[in-house]
Amino acid sequence: MNNAQIANLLLEIANLLELQQADAFRIRAYHNSARVVRDWGESLEDVVKQGRAIEGLPGVGRSTAEKIAEIVKTGTCQRLQELRAQFPAGLTELMQIPGLGPRRALMLHQKLGVSDRQALRAACLSHRVAELEGMGVKSEQKILEGLLMLDLAAGRMPYAEAAVHVQQIGEYLSHLPLIVRWEVAGSFRRRAETIGDLDILIEAGDRAAATKEILKYNLVANVIGQGAERLSVRLSSGLQVDFRFVEADSFGAALMYFTGSKPHNIALRRRAQANKWKLNEYGLFKGDTLIAGKTEPAIFRKLDLAWIAPELREDRGEIAAAATGKLPKLIEPRDIRGDLHAHTTASDGADDIATMARAARDRGYSFLAITDHSKAVRIANGLDEERLRRHAEEIRRIGATMRGFWLMAGVEVDILRDGQLDMDEKVLAELDWVIASVHSSMALGKDEMTARIIRAVSTGLVDALGHPLGRLIGKREPISFDAEAVFRACREHDVCLEINAQPDRLDLPDSLCIQARQAGVKFCLGTDAHRADELRFMEFGLNVARRAWLTAGDVINTLSPMQLRKRLRRATAKV
DNA sequence: GCCGTTTTCGGCCCGACTGTTTTCAGTCG
Numbered sequence: 001m002n003n004a005q006i007a008n009l010l011l012e013i014a015n016l017l018e019l020q021q022a023d024a025f026r027i028r029a030y031h032n033s034a035r036v037v038r039d040w041g042e043s044l045e046d047v048v049k050q051g052r053a054i055e056g057l058p059g060v061g062r063s064t065a066e067k068i069a070e071i072v073k074t075g076t077c078q079r080l081q082e083l084r085a086q087f088p089a090g091l092t093e094l095m096q097i098p099g100l101g102p103r104r105a106l107m108l109h110q111k112l113g114v115s116d117r118q119a120l121r122a123a124c125l126s127h128r129v130a131e132l133e134g135m136g137v138k139s140e141q142k143i144l145e146g147l148l149m150l151d152l153a154a155g156r157m158p159y160a161e162a163a164v165h166v167q168q169i170g171e172y173l174s175h176l177p178l179i180v181r182w183e184v185a186g187s188f189r190r191r192a193e194t195i196g197d198l199d200i201l202i203e204a205g206d207r208a209a210a211t212k213e214i215l216k217y218n219l220v221a222n223v224i225g226q227g228a229e230r231l232s233v234r235l236s237s238g239l240q241v242d243f244r245f246v247e248a249d250s251f252g253a254a255l256m257y258f259t260g261s262k263p264h265n266i267a268l269r270r271r272a273q274a275n276k277w278k279l280n281e282y283g284l285f286k287g288d289t290l291i292a293g294k295t296e297p298a299i300f301r302k303l304d305l306a307w308i309a310p311e312l313r314e315d316r317g318e319i320a321a322a323a324t325g326k327l328p329k330l331i332e333p334r335d336i337r338g339d340l341h342a343h344t345t346a347s348d349g350a351d352d353i354a355t356m357a358r359a360a361r362d363r364g365y366s367f368l369a370i371t372d373h374s375k376a377v378r379i380a381n382g383l384d385e386e387r388l389r390r391h392a393e394e395i396r397r398i399g400a401t402m403r404g405f406w407l408m409a410g411v412e413v414d415i416l417r418d419g420q421l422d423m424d425e426k427v428l429a430e431l432d433w434v435i436a437s438v439h440s441s442m443a444l445g446k447d448e449m450t451a452r453i454i455r456a457v458s459t460g461l462v463d464a465l466g467h468p469l470g471r472l473i474g475k476r477e478p479i480s481f482d483a484e485a486v487f488r489a490c491r492e493h494d495v496c497l498e499i500n501a502q503p504d505r506l507d508l509p510d511s512l513c514i515q516a517r518q519a520g521v522k523f524c525l526g527t528d529a530h531r532a533d534e535l536r537f538m539e540f541g542l543n544v545a546r547r548a549w550l551t552a553g554d555v556i557n558t559l560s561p562m563q564l565r566k567r568l569r570r571a572t573a574k575v
Numbered sequence: 576g577c578c579g580t581t582t583t584c585g586g587c588c589c590g591a592c593t594g595t596t597t598t599c600a601g602t603c604g
Binding site: 023024025026027028029030032033058059060061062063064098099100101102103104133134135136138139142186197199225226227228229230232242257258260262265266268269270272273274278279280281282 | 587588590604
């Protein structure tokens with residue numbers, strides 16, 4: 001049972017308590033603990049199995065700790081079973097539909113016997129829902145639309161996809177003379193892995209006129225809500241966009257508020273409250289007097305905090321760090337001097353060596369590692385020893401023509417099922433850079449997988465562990481291994497963990513990077529580019545690194561070619 | 576259910592919008 005699974009059961013308890021209309025703070029306590037458990041670096045299953053106490057998790061007290069222990073041991077807990085017995089199974093699922101909360105879900109069940117999506121759709125279509133007290137034709141329509149949405153898009157989209165929307169909307173907004181200023185807030189500004197909807201702040205002289213103009217945007221499919229403060233629309237792509245109208249004097253406060261995250265906001269407000277102040281989307285108030293609101297830095301200053309980068313605003317200790325001057329100096333795009341994962345036509349890439357190298361140099365890089373697949377990945381035309389040798393020669397030949405640029409001869413070698421590397425050791429030892437990755441037997445059990453990876457990173461031939469989880473966001477679950485043990489092995493053998501920047505990988509993810517960093521492991525960023533154009537994915541890898549509190553010193557892509565050579569030689573010398 | 580420079584009890588962030596209502600409950604972020 002991994003932390004995410006434990007968190008899901010805690011969330012289910014929270015949802016069922018909502019149905020029960022239990023105390024709201026108790027419900028929130030379960031939501032909080034679920035979030036903390038999901039993000040927690042160490043496997044709680046391991047903690048429990050080793051007989052250690054679950055402690056140090058903020059928001060997890062005695063009661064929840066006991067439940068977690070019970071869940072690990074039995075797969076469920078008494079409290080959850082009792083709650084499940086009280087309500088039909090599908091009810092918490094109904095609460096996922098926009099506009100349906102616990103009360104309405106419960107009413108639908110009690111009055112109409114509805115307990116799953118299908119029955120709900122039927123009830124709407126036969127207009128039985130509209131007849132219920134507090135419901136009407138519009139509610140019914142809204143539920144039907146919500147059901148459609150749930151079937152259509154499974155909710156969140158990858159950050160990279162949202163970024164395309166932001167660019168399009170931004171171009172449109174920037175051409176509206178009525179709009180003085182606009183800014184994207186929300187999870188997009190925090191550069192989260194996936195984005196549920198877009199929150200865009202708008203400063204405009206005439207809100208009504210601005211609303212009209214925005215509604216003329218040709219990608220708006222329908223209006224979800226419209227008021228003096230807010231305009232919510234759905235684009236034809238299914239993406240929900242919330243426009244918030246904001247006064248100049250409140251812009252900073254609104255930016256903070258709508259950037260979130262929610263737990264971060266709550267923590268900030270408590271801090272304001274401790275001073276007998278009030279913090280909301282309009283500003284920081286002492287009584288009725290606005291004492292800060294125009295800019296974010298002004299509000300942070302009043303709260304006696306350093307400005308916190310949006311990527312850190314997840315209530316993971318950033319407020320305490322900001323209060324004590326201990327915020328990290330986060331890695332930035334200009335720190336990156338090269339890319340350490342790229343493919344060419346030699347395996348499954350679309351561009352040849354020279355094209356990839358030129359593209360990297362055009363980005364201002366000082367190095368690029370060419371890392372094509374090894375022979376086990378047949379479908380990707382993986383290289384055998386002989387082809388890899390010739391390929392490396394060709395890489396070096398082209399590299400020699402490029403002044404001030406290190407074209408690294410590397411490989412992405414497969415970690416076979418038993419942990420052996422899919423390439424002769426001699427050939428690997430001749431290369432500049434070796435990434436080892438799991439591409440097969442991904443369903444292996446946790447113990448076997450852990451042993452497999454540790455064996456591979458302990459060969460002394462590996463520089464980096466590629467896309468360690470092997471997950472594809474929303475498509476493929478991560479492989480299962482003991483992260484602490486693997487990280488320890490990586491540190492001992494001087495193996496970097498890759499942050500793979502492909503938009504649907506983002507692997508390692510931020511929470512595990514935080515844990516790995518604490519274990520003393522270094523990181524490398526790689527776009528895993530399969531065409532020259534994909535070198536731009538570096539941006540997405542940087543998002544992960546920043547969300548993981550990483551500095552330039554944690555990431556070896558910030559080294560100069562000479563420093564990098566030195567570091568890699570040292571690693572090899574240890575063998 | 577959690578938590579403690581206001582606290583081991585009694586608080587717990589705060590406001591907008593919708594749909595159905597005549598003053599508000601439910602939902603959302």
